[in-house]
Amino acid sequence: MPFRVRKRRGARVGNSVIASAGLAASGDDASERAFEAVVTADVRRLYSLALSILDDAGEAEDAVQETLLKAWQAWDSLAQMDHQVAWLTRVCVNHCISRRRMLRSRGWPLPGLIDRAGPPAGAGHDAERVDMDRAYSRLSTKQRAAITLNYRHGYSVDECAVFMGCRPGTVRTHLERGLATLRKELKDD
């Protein structure tokens, strides 16, 4: 395992919020530059990750923004870490998963369930792409997260489990069921 993200990282984030207030209040330009060099440079990757999991541009944008905000609030401790990218990934994944849960608990329509009558005008979607989008929208958030992290980003199952806050066996289940759903929807048996 190349790195290890402790599950209690959230507590450290909470504590560092207080410290970061002082940091921000002092207007430390050096910290701001360091933050931009590490975090802002990773925005594109985080956005792709969030978009892959949430399958909605607006929700992905919100998720990444929340991740950046948390990173800034915890920058005092985050700057001292060796694996800042892993920290950002985990926060972003957790936020994507919990955001779906939050939307569901409030009775709001989930992004994937919003009626998509057809492709946007001028998008030039072919039939295969439309089928893939429809099949992908059938996946649950955790299934998308598992497939994205494991298949697209190349993380191992154990690493995916750390990012998603669950056991490796659960990640495997999400992977298998997600791929099975895709095969079924795409009739790729």
Added chain:
Amino acid sequence: MIDIGPRLDSRLRAKFDRIDAEAPPQRLLAFRPTATRRRHRSLNVIVSVCAIAVVAAGIAAFAVELGGHAHPKPAPSSAQGGPLPKLPVYSPAPPSPTVITQVPMPVYGTGFPASWHIVIPVTKHTGSAVLPTFVPEGWEYIQYACTGIGHLQIVSTDGTVSESLRSCSSRARPVNAQISGGYGPLSEGRPVTLNVVTSSSVQWEIIVAETATPLILPTLPPLPANAQVLVPLTYGRGIASLPSFTPHGSNQMQWWCSGPGGIQVFVSNGNESTGASTCAGGPSGGGGTDLTTGRRETLVVDVTPHCTWEIRVYWQPGDSSG
């Protein structure tokens, strides 16, 4: 990494390529960390501190209030009683009630004739209490008032005195200030203790006055069946003012007097005579009528300094003749 078929692999790869090709919004690329919500957090802290302070103040006020109920003022001790130093029975000096500041009670003691002796000075208290013991040597009259939710009852240990006031007023003003009917002669020579029985939240004030033991005067004629006494049987010597009352338009007076000169009863606020008779040559009876109505009034018995008298004022409902 798990195994995916080649067809699904190509489709998934194409899907993720399309996702990766989407550029993040400019809002994310231009993210400025200084735009954090520090001011909101500060405001939240201030609001939280204020809210906690308000709640703490409320709890403290409630605790203080609760403590006040749990530890009421001590009742006047009966040990303060015993034979009180008495003024001369027919002293012309008026009673000197204590100035009342807490509760705007009515004028205390002013309703008593100046010659009466104050047995228990103005006593203020909240809730039930035992008044100082005194040794009666005449007729006792009680003037009292109360405010708060509840009733007030004044009883003596032997049951001779049993005075009930109507419901006390919950407003700061007015309270049911009234003078009781005469009690006497009480157990002459033996101490008497009055108990004030009421609910714990009722504030009350009381003063007890005493007239001298009646001189030997004839008994007044009996009252009519439906008569309502306005001024109870009162004895005196010399000039005196009677307890105030609210006239009803046909207020009857009965008196006996004995001594030099004569007796005349008039309304203090208008010098309107309501009746007169002579007292010389032995006890002589008489009466009068007061036709005023409405505002509270006080009658003054005007006699020579050595003339003794007894008087009673009543009202007879339905009697419009006067």
